[in-house]
Amino acid sequence: xxxxxxxxxxxxxxxxxxxxxxxxxxxxxxxxxxxxxxxxxxxxxxxxxxxxxxxxxxxxxxxxxxxxxxxxxxxxxxxxxxxxxxxxxxxxxxxxx
Numbered sequence: 001x002x003x004x005x006x007x008x009x010x011x012x013x014x015x016x017x018x019x020x021x022x023x024x025x026x027x028x029x030x031x032x033x034x035x036x037x038x039x040x041x042x043x044x045x046x047x048x049x050x051x052x053x054x055x056x057x058x059x060x061x062x063x064x065x066x067x068x069x070x071x072x073x074x075x076x077x078x079x080x081x082x083x084x085x086x087x088x089x090x091x092x093x094x095x096x097x
Contacts, residue, residue, distance in 0.1 A: 003050070004042040006057035011038060013064035020071025 011034035019025035037060070044053035 003045040003053035003057040004038055006054070006061050007038045007041040010057065010061040010064040013061065013068045017064065017068035017071060020068065020075060 014034070015025045015030065018030070041053050041057050044050070044056075
């Protein structure tokens, strides 16, 4: 996988991390910073510096995943609980005699 693609995924994970913390997810600073980071990694993604670009991109992706995972898994857990409650309500047998 190209380092620039990995870096783009890292930027998306960073946006998800901000969104799950109820912070403004897409700001001018985050867009400019993400675009600059992707641009620098894309420049390094050729020739002798390709391995360095891949290393930095994967490092940023791991950090972004680590930052996004608590909020992401919390949201998944809440969605699972809500789905479980909906299933319980629809499968209740009618009371009566």
